[in-house]
Amino acid sequence: MKVTALAGGVGGAKLAHGLAQALPPENLTIIVNTGDDFEHLGLKICPDLDTVCYTLAGLANPATGWGRADETWHALESLAALGGPSWFRLGDRDLGTHLERTRRLRAGQPLSQITADFCRAWGVGPTVLPMSDDPLPTIVLTPEGELPFQEYFVRRKCEPQVTGFRFEGAERAAPAPGVLEALRDADLIVICPSNPWVSIDPVVSVPGVREAVAARPAVAVSSIIGGQAVKGPAAKMYAELGIQPSALAVARHFDALIDGFVFDKVDSLQTAEIRALGIEPFVTATIMRTLADRKQLAEEVLKFGEEIVKRKSEKQR
Ligand code: FO1
Numbered sequence: 357m358k359v360t361a362l363a364g365g366v367g368g369a370k371l372a373h374g375l376a377q378a379l380p381p382e383n384l385t386i387i388v389n390t391g392d393d394f395e396h397l398g399l400k401i402c403p404d405l406d407t408v409c410y411t412l413a414g415l416a417n418p419a420t421g422w423g424r425a426d427e428t429w430h431a432l433e434s435l436a437a438l439g440g441p442s443w444f445r446l447g448d449r450d451l452g453t454h455l456e457r458t459r460r461l462r463a464g465q466p467l468s469q470i471t472a473d474f475c476r477a478w479g480v481g482p483t484v485l486p487m488s489d490d491p492l493p494t495i496v497l498t499p500e501g502e503l504p505f506q507e508y509f510v511r512r513k514c515e516p517q518v519t520g521f522r523f524e525g526a527e528r529a530a531p532a533p534g535v536l537e538a539l540r541d542a543d544l545i546v547i548c549p550s551n552p553w554v555s556i557d558p559v560v561s562v563p564g565v566r567e568a569v570a571a572r573p574a575v576a577v578s579s580i581i582g583g584q585a586v587k588g589p590a591a592k593m594y595a596e597l598g599i600q601p602s603a604l605a606v607a608r609h610f611d612a613l614i615d616g617f618v619f620d621k622v623d624s625l626q627t628a629e630i631r632a633l634g635i636e637p638f639v640t641a642t643i644m645r646t647l648a649d650r651k652q653l654a655e656e657v658l659k660f661g662e663e664i665v666k667r668k669s670e671k672q673r
Contacts, residue, residue, distance in 0.1 A: 357379075357383065357543045357544055357658065357661070357662060357665070358383050358541055358542050358543045358544075359375060359379055359383060359384050359385075359542060359543065359544050359545075359546055359658070359661070360384075360385045360386075360387060360538045360539055360541075360542035360544075360545050360546070361375055361384070361385070361386045361387070361545070361546040361547075361548055362386075362387050362389075362545070362546070362547050362548060362550070362556055362559050362560075362569070363386055363387070363388055363389070363404075363408055363548040363550055363555070364388060364389030364391075364392070364404040364408075364548075364550040364551065364554075364555025364556065364558075364559070365389075365404055365407065365550045365551055365555045365587075365588060366407060366420075366421030366422060366587050366588075367548065367549040367550055367551075367579055367586055367587060367588075367644075368388075368389075368404075368408065368548035368549065368550030368555060369404075369407045369408045369410075369411035369412075369416070369421070369548075370411065370421075370549075370644045370650050371546070371548040371549055371577060371644065371650065371653060371654060371657070372386045372408055372411065372412065372482075372548060373411045373412055373647075373650050374644070374649075374650030374651045374652070374653055374654030374655075375482075375546065375654045375657075375658070376412050376481065376482050377650070377651045377654065378651055378654040378655050378658055379482075379658070381481030381482045381483075384481075384482035384483070385482065385483040385484075385485060385534070385538040385542070386408060386412075386482055386483070386484050386485070387485050387486075387487055387535055387538065387539075387559060387565075388404050388405045388408050388484060388485065388486055388487065388559075389404045389405075389487060389550070389554075389555045389556070389558050389559050390402055390404065390405060390467070390486045390487050390488060390491075390492065390558075391404075391487075391492055391493060391494035391505065391523055391554065391555075391558030391559075392404050392494060392505050392506065392509070392554070392555075393405075393491065393493065394493065394504060394505065394506050396441075396444055396446070396506070397435075397440075397441070397446070398458070399446075399451075399454040399455065399457075399458045400454065400457055400458045400461055401444070401446070401454055401506075402457070402467070402486070403422060403506075404555065405467075405471060405484070405486055406422070406423075406450070406453060407421065407422045408484060409471070409474060409475055409478060409480055409484055410422075410423070410424060410478075412475075412478075412480045412481075412482065412484070413475075413478035413479060413480050415478065417447075421587065423445070423447050423450050424447055424449040424450050426449070427447035427448065427449055427450065428447065428448045428449070429445070429447055429448065430448055431446070431447075431448050431451055432445060432446060432447070432448075443510060443511045444506060444510050444511070453474070456474075457470055457474070460473075466489040466532070466533075467486045467489045467532070468485055468486055468489050468532040468533055468534070471484055471485070471486055472484075483534065483538070485532050485533075485534050485535055485538065486532050487531065487532060487535060487558065487559045487562050487565070488529045488530060488531055488532050488535075488562050489530070489532050489533075490525065490528070490529040490530060491524075491525060491529075492523055492524065492525050492526055492529045492558065492561070492562065493505065493523075493524050493525070494521060494522075494523055494524075494554055494558050495521065495522040495523075495524055496508040496509075496516070496518055496521060496554075497518065497519045497520040497521060497522060498516040498517055498518060498519060499516075499517055499519060500516060502522070503516065505554065509554075509589075514588075514589040514592060517596050518553075518592075518593050518596050518597065519596070519597070520597070521553055521554060521557065523557070523558050523561040526558075526561040526562065526563070527563070529562050529563065530562075530563070531562050531563070531564055531565055535562070535565065536564055536565070536568050539565065539568035539569060539571075539572060540568060540571075540572070542572050543572075543573070543665055544572070544573050544574070544575065544658075544661040544662075544664070544665055545569055545572050545573070545574035545575075546574070546575055546576075546577070546657060546661065547569075547574065547575070547576035547577065547610060547613070547614065548577060549577040549578060549579040549586070549642065550579060551579060551585070551588055551589070551590040551593070552579065552590065552606055552609045552610065553590065553593050553594075553597075554593075556610075560613070566613070569613050570612060570613050573615050573616075573661070573664050573665045573668045574613055574614045574615055574616075575614060575615065575616035575617065575618060575638075575657060575660060575661050575664055576606065576607070576610045576613070576614045576616075576617055576618070577617075577618040577619075577642060577653070577657060578603040578606045578607070578617065578618065578619040578620065578623070578642065579606060580594070580601050580602060580603055580605065580606050581603070581619075581620040581622060581623065581642060581643065582620070582622045582623065583600075583601050583602055584601070585601075586643060602623065602626060603617075603619035603620065603623040603626050603630070604623075604626045604629050604630055606619075607619070607626075607630045607633060607635055608633065611633055611634075611635065614635055615635065615636060615664045615667075615668060616635065616636040616637075616638060616660060616661065616663075616664040617630055617635045617636070617637055617638065618638045618639075618640065618642065618653075618656070618657055618660060619637070619638075619639060619642065620639070620640070620641065620642040620643070621639055621640065621641055623639075624639045627639060636660075636663075636664060636667070638656075638660040640653070640656050641653075
């Protein structure tokens with residue numbers, strides 16, 4: 357079965373890693389959010405892309421989920437001692453990635469090509485694609501005005517209330533080479549347990565992507581468990597936007613895109629309401645604490661996905 361996953365952030369990277377263990381590399385493509393990319397210290401930083409690649413390569417920092425394992429912070433410390441901006445923590449090993457990516461971008465190479473080269477160097481088997489080679493920054497709308505995503509997320513620690521989001525330049529952006537093909541050729545699309553507002557919505561805002569996802573059998577995995585996000589501000593965002601955070605809210609969020617929805621046992625009372633949306637529900641343990649949990653959840657998602665694919669093709673006959 358050919359699978360294309362949409363991912364962003366630490367939760368998405370963990371399931372992508374599980375999928376990479378459960379599928380042959382040629383059968384897995386991961387399309388990653390680049391709405392959280394920004395320029396910092398003159399360098400192009402692609403946090404979600406790096407989080408997914410480092411995780412698949414076994415290089416990710418296990419404590420944070422982002423950045424590199426066995427990291428040191430000498431450059432950041434010396435920068436801070438000079439009064440430079442140290443609110444966004446770039447480690448020494450991680451800096452090498454940003455330096456080389458920025459050098460290549462300035463030399464005119466597209467982000468998708470650079471990502472493919474880095475993945476080869478890191479021994480990442482599946483295809484990892486940025487959603488677009490064009491900049492498409494996520495802007496967070498708040499009562500105090502618009503905030504660039506990392507200003508909101510890291511500098512302001514997600515404290516400002518959100519009133520909405522904007523994906524700047526979405527109308528003009530093109531999907532990266534291979535994105536629409538990977539969606540069209542997929543037997544199954546998996547929406548990973550990433551923040552729906554700021555990790556998945558930016559991906560489907562790229563022209564053509566929403567339609568391409570809707571056209572194929574798709575399952576999403578809930579990023580909300582027991583009304584809370586495992587990590588990050590997804591639940592806070594739902595509440596501030598006037599929606600009670602729940603697995604059901606995530607299912608509704610992706611309603612037009614998905615055929616099946618995987619959510620946690622603790623939310624099993626929402627099964628009937630999810631089924632009433634016309635979405636096939638699947639309840640299991642979805643918290644990925646260990647490496648084995650990632651593979652286990654991926655295998656369950658794939659098995660459920662196979663059922664969805666079969667049912668959908670029977671219906672269409
Ligand atoms: N997240 C933080 O909360 N604080 C940081 O200082 C930070 C640095 C950082 C450096 C490189 C990188 O690839 C990711 C980093 N992140 C940091 C995570 C990142 O900002 C967010 O996880 C994503 O943008 C949202 O998915």
